[in-house]
Amino acid sequence: MQLSKATLTSLKQDPALVVPTPAQLELPEKVLQFGTGVLLRGLPDYFIDKANREQLFNGRIVVVKSTDTGGADAFETQNGLYTICVRGLEDGKEINEYIVNSSISRVLSAKTQWQQILEFAKSPELEVVISNTTEVGIVMSEDRITDEPPASFPGKLLAVLYERFKTFGGAADKGLVIVPTELIIENGRKLKEIVLQLAEQNQLEAAFINWINDANSFCNSLVDRIVPGKLGGSDLEQTAAWLGYTDELMIMSEVFRLWAIEADSPRVSEVLSFAQADPGVVIAPDIEKFRELKLRLLNGTHTLSCGLAYLAGFETVKEAMGDAAFNGFVTKLSKDELATGVTGVKITYEEACRFADSVIERFKNPFLDHKWLSISFAYTSKMLMRDVPLIKNFYSKAQQGPSAIALGFAAYLLFMKSEKEGTQYTGTVNGKTYVLNDDKAGILSQKWQESATTDDLVQRVLEDTGLWNEDLTHIPGFAADVKEQLNRLTESGAQTALKKLIKG
Template sequence: MQLSKAIIASLKKDLVRSVPSAAQLELPEKVLQFGTGVLLRGLPDYFIDKANKQQIFNGRVVVVKSTDASGADAFEAQNGLYTICVRGLEDGRQVNEYIVNSAISRVLSAKNQWQQILEVAQSPQLEVIISNTTEMGIVMSEDKITDQPPASFPGKLLAVLYERFKAFNGTKKSGLVIIPTELIIDNGRQLKDIVLKLAAQNELEAAFISWLNDANHFCSSLVDRIVPGKLAGADLEQTQQQLGYTDELMIMSEVFRLWAIEAPDPRVAEVLSFAKTDPGVVIAPDIEKFRELKLRLLNGTHTLSCALAYLCGFETVKAAMADTDFDAFVTKLSKTELARAVAGTNISYEEACKFADAVIERFKNPFLDHKWLSISFAYTSKMLMRNVPLIKKYYGSGEGGASSAMALGFAAYLLFMKSDQEGAGYMGSANGKAYMINDDKAAVLSQKWKAAANPAAVVTAVLADMGLWNEDLNQVPGFAAAVTQQLQFLTQSSAKAALLNIIKE
């Protein structure tokens, strides 16, 4: 049988931890969501469903989809219900639980049901708009609000807001909380700027512009949760057999969840009452701290661990973290070094270490097959953005040395980038296996290796390249010497030996 509200009462309550009541399936529609993707269903919709089950938010989500899938619509067939398989580690305990999410009331097609979407805009129950339309979704266009529908997401949003303005005669209480989750910095501010430009381009009246500015809250936000999506074939079949029903919308997510929402006005917290039900929702006047923690301690640890893990022979993150020695390396890197460099005026060392502990636990998730080669995509630009600022701070403070995990991580990156051109691409080799380097700087690094007489010369040439780092990293006190020592160790011995040498310090 297929998941739908008709079978809710017959679900195996011993297996499905969280099941909606009949009343929750009739809650008013308070959210308009642009996007049907797994991130939205696994994070914002997860929080809304959790709050509804605690009778706190008491509102459901109308989803707008921009594409039309062929055949029967699974959302309609399943009454918007879907299963979230939450899998991972939390406080050292393995989690594997199933939740039937009832946050979504219906899904409307922007192409075929635009008038119905505009009717949602006229609803007095509507309070929130959420989006995830990819980074390319928040862009300026030539959209007209009279288009059916406007092509871009900002164009659609402007049309919805204008419809609401007209329906409620521009009253302040009819304003909405608008939260984009696209992965761009200051996404709320950028979205608002584009909507205002589109309003001017469409020659909309001054009263609407004032309402747009004064009555609505465009909140920048940061999302952090790995939601791989649909289960793999055998896993899906086994899970559905165990649960006793089929589910075309079933998704998996890790345990960790964070939705940081920037909102100086206390009115926003009143509207987003679902934040009360889970510490993973944070509403704060400034969310830069959370962006910094994620960028430096999650992404940065990935980047400085990636090459070393692959050179050691580990294909996936979980395989590397199952190794006691590599676990010790990641712990030293993230808590002893990166956390110290992150700590400052707005982030305490204790906060950084707490976040690092969560990162380490996420890396150990036995249910995720996160490949190091995937993480190595655009390796050089990631190293520049995520790690160079911390390298400069750590070594500039005098704490960095030859035995730093940072130095080994950077040296391993250099060795990983040693390659030969094959056709239009560049191939590296480790442990007798060739691998493709997906980095726009691959040719530059390859040439540095070919032109250098020894590892020390490679380090000097790479660190001096302004095109890679926008500065000469040889000027960072002690860093070049430390990386040189680690690269010599890597080339003369092995990645595993270099790893053991570091963690013994």
């Protein structure tokens, strides 16, 4: 039995399986979504579906697909229905729930059904536009509004807005709330700038450009949820057997969810009423706080942990978190140190610690196989962007060692010790050889070769302003701490260094 509207009444009744009501399948179309990817289906569409179940939003989504390949047939066969498996930890409890999401009404191909998309643009019930077209989706182009369809996402959006403007005569109350989720800073502002540029390029009337500015809200947003996508192998077979049906669109996500939307307009909050259904949706005048928490306490913890974890013999995040010493390291790193470093005018220490607690639970998720080697990609640039500001803040406030930060940085240095093989740089640890995916691998390799001692190596790396844009030896106490931890790593190994740090 395949999931579809026709088979909904035949699904098993179980508290762990959430099934839509017939009324949810008849809700009006209020959202135009560019993209069918798993992040959209696992986060924004998850929130909208939840709000529909609680009768807080009461609207479904028309999805625009850029290509004709992959997925559209499954959406049609299953009437837009798909199962999302939510798995992980929340407040110390294991979550394992299954939701048949009915938020998607239909999927239209931009290539072959562009006129239907423009027809939907005329709908008085349309209120919201959501997108995730990857980071390269929000770019300027030479699109013409008469193209069928325009090639770029901003071009398509401009055409939709123009159709709506003409249909309603520029009525102020027919503007849309537009929320891009592409992973670029100020995505809403950048999208608006490009749409306005395209409008000028297409020589569209001043009244329309004024309507874009005055009647439509382009909101910056930040999304955070790991959505690996399809289940694999035996997991898929076992899940399908338990559910009692097949689902070509089934996806899995972690429990943690965040969609921070920047807006201070009462109208935006009114239109995005799905935010009332889940604390994971935050509408605030300034979302920089959430960006900083994610960048520093999630991404920053990942970066300062990955080298150490791999040196200690752990392949995946969940495997490492099963080790008491490493678990203690992550807790000390994120709550005692990085939380101190991120605390400031906008973020309290208590807020930072709460977010750190959620990070620790996400690291422990038994359903995710997040590999440390994948996290080590672009290791040096991530260290610069995510952690160097925190290192400076922490040492300026605490000025005490040895720190978990120093151990994490020392492990980064040892992990980056490599030799060139052909066009690649490779390192070896615990008898395993790994490839460094880092554009600074050659520089670090050369510094290892030129250094007589590990202390010399630390000095050479920290003082290299080409790597860090400043001399990190000027951070009081940091160089000494890193030297101590690197000596311990090279002499006794990662496991001993971890236990020594935790015992104090």
